[in-house]
Amino acid sequence: MPPLIVLGIAWLGGIAYVALWQAPPWLAALTILALVPATLTGWIRLRWWVLVASAGLAFLGGWQHSAWIDSDLPSLASHRGESVLFDGKVSGLPQPGTTVSRHVIDVDTLRDGDDILPVEGKVLITLGEYAEFPVGTRLRVKGDLEEAPQFPDFDYRGYLERQGIVGTMFFPEVDVVEEGGWGPRRLVAAARLSLEDGLQRALPEPEASLASGIVLGRDGNIPDALYERYRRSGLAHIIAVSGSNVALLTGMVFLAFVPLVGRNVALWPAIGVSLVYLVVAGADASVLRATIMAIIFLAGVRLGRQQAGIAAVAVAAFALTVLQPERAADLGFQLSLAATAGLLVFAPWIEWAMLRALRPIRGAVPPPLVQVSSWTVAATVATAPLLWLNFGELSIVGLLANLLVEPLFAVALLLSLLTAVAGVAWEPAGWAIGIAAWYPLALINWLATTLGGPEWASVHVGGATGTSVAIAYVVLIGAGTMAYLWPPPESPFLPEPPWQAGFRRYALAAGAGTALVALCWWTLLPLRGPGVLRVDILDVGQGDAILVTTPGGERVLVDGGPSGIVLARELGATLPHWARSIDRAVLTHPQQDHLAGLVELERRFDVGVLVSTSATNPTETYGLLKSEAGRQEQLAAGDSFRVDGVLFTVMWPPPNYVTDELNNTSLVLAVEYGGRRILLTGDLQGAGQRELLETGTDLAADVLKVPHHGAATNDPSFFAAVDADVAIITVGEGNQYGHPRGETLASLEGSTVLRTDTDGRVTIEVSSDGGMTYRHAR
């Protein structure tokens, strides 16, 4: 057994003794030393000095780890529970939430009146969705420093503390003290953000978030429900950047360059790309590990050495934990280590067994698929105890899901990466590649959703303790040692007759080609528009966002709802996947629950023109929208525009209308097609409604978007004048205002009432002959 592997196991074992049983560091060393007589008698075939060195290393590993455990929290922690004013630097990219963003601030100075106190520690602050401070910006922050919450099944506080984050703050006052210069960290952060931006402009949600998770490790925008499905189907590792990304990428670059410049030179671009990717992907522990291994591997090719791989794993594991002891406690690092080691030692035997089992139908299964499957099985087995310990759950469908997804993943990674890079370089190219990238991404999402759906997809298995998992790994290491020392015999596969290979290849290619063409045709079909007028009242929570699609496929969006990411998800669910433009965006009135999503819309989509009234609002989000929007138009009552045979008439407000109540400046829009009329009313309240009635405008409509989320401010006479067959209330589940109010619901009697909180997204379709149908998502 090569010494490095033994040393690596000893180092990790030393850490495990301390981490699992709080044992003194010398105990692991003593355990190893007890084996020395066995080497002298030849019972264990190792040099005695390897064991002595291992014992030393186990001691050092344990000692370092216990020193890290015993180290004090940074000094800022003593101010938890206080209202504080501090200065610090933004230390990373913001983590997105639905209507918030979270920033990590590396605090260095605490201010108490005129007293200035140097402190250490990081704070996680929660700000509005569009708060953006480049990495390195110096901020002065004032607010309540709170201890992070604990969850029954997740040690959130410990998770943050391992990153040096000692507390959280909700919506503190923030001032920029110093912009900060362009250092390498800011450059890297900017590069990561612009790649993410490239993905978000090219792909719909949730595929853009999946791609961003796969490529950049920025997975904060994946919806919780979808993430849960990923976890239950054993596919959560797909979303995060992992070592397999590095292996795939480096391998592909290397193989692509070999025919061009030869093997000896091709390793340089491969190493270069792996280093660039290390930076771009955020230098995660698992990515670092894989990069170290990739470089050792490529150097081995150059040196003409055998590739054991497992020695490289040992070196990488040691190097990473000796530099940052907290990595040993990082689940991502542990999983990546277990998966890689398991893959290297078990996969050859698993592949051998699979080939043996498949012998009767040999020729039907392509050998590379068997190989990839063996990797999946090996990694699944090797990571199972860790998943069991950390989630108390084992995925039943995990193996199947991974076998199906792993080949797709390679394609998804490559295309997503190309989309991001092309999107930054030249947007149309990013869009074009994005259309191709959507297919594997959407398929992976579909598999995760489908396989993670059933109750039995994942079962709770209790009883995992550090000790039982340690025993599992001792058994695995034992089996792994056997598998490594005695590799399987050469493949029992006989080469198949060439005609069979040829025939199968043609049959496969023809089948796959047909399926692909059918799939593309089917998903691209709405190319010419739906052929009817389609109005989607999107389910964006407490707020408005209404998508009008004309029969020819032109798109008008009325309001954007309270959250950019939620709007993006809803548009992802309603628009064809290749659609990245909105012809007109309408802002009925400049309040957060109608406008916030439009900022994100401007960032992700090409918006032809932004239509609004003359009303303004001095909020940050409104300023952001006005500055980021391109062409802008102001409309007032009497104006109208026609899009593709659909007439949009503005009924309210009159030109230069002035009022104290922003809601009453709401743009009221009648959408007419095929003799039907749909009335969109923003948040127009009773006073406004009565004023509108007084103008004598004919308000009769077939469908009414009920004003102001069904608040009590509605005037029954307005409903009477509209006399709609269908009334739709846009309202968030469990909203704090008690919308929709009972009195409003009562005065809507006689209409079919649909609510986005209970019915989900509502879709109305009007054909040219006036036929009207509606359906809802829930």
Place this chain on the structure above:
Amino acid sequence: MAVTRVELERVFRRGISLTLDALYPSRCVGCHRHGTPLCDTCIASAVPASGEGRCANCAAEWLEPGGYCPRCLGWTRLDGALAAFEHAGVARRSVHALKYGRQTIIAPVMAAAMRDRFDLTGFDAGVAIPLHPSRRKRRGFNQADRLIPHLSLAPLPGQLLRRRKTRSQVGMSLEQRRRNVAGAFAYEGAELDGLRVALIDDVITTGATADECAAVLKDYGAAEVIAVAFTRMSYRPGTPGIED
């Protein structure tokens, strides 16, 4: 006590090689034992390509006792072949580890096994069968080039070159190979008057390539050209496609 630079350098080299051995532990291609890319026990177990039951001219296995060996009948310019082992089992794995696995570290061990099995002192010069530059670049090295430095042979007073790109000969019969390599080689340099030349390669399959090289070398005056390889493949004559 003064430490000389030579000693320092030796310590340094030893350190590097120990580090590399630790990082890239060698395992025997035959029995997977650690410490060497090809162990003595496995070499000893390989089928020798000389002695009883082998053709004295081309080292291939006799198909039937007596009569002529059908494999080297067609060699018109090559004067014979020496090979250490039959191209099978651990010997074949070694050839593959070097050529396809790119484990150049195994080459010295293979060369030592060759030196142990035949006397190369009778040769005036040795030359590796060349790869076409594009193939060499793609693979990163020429496997025969890796063997030759360890065989204690004097270099040719010129260069043997592969002028024409030839297709991979895996799966070709003797006749196909002959056509494939015809006119592919050239020689540049001083005359080879009366020299006995060893043509080094990892494996001799049909001998078509070596025969073609021998033609070029003999044009320049070589007296005798013998192919010297690690393995000899005793293919069945008339086989339509030969593996490797």
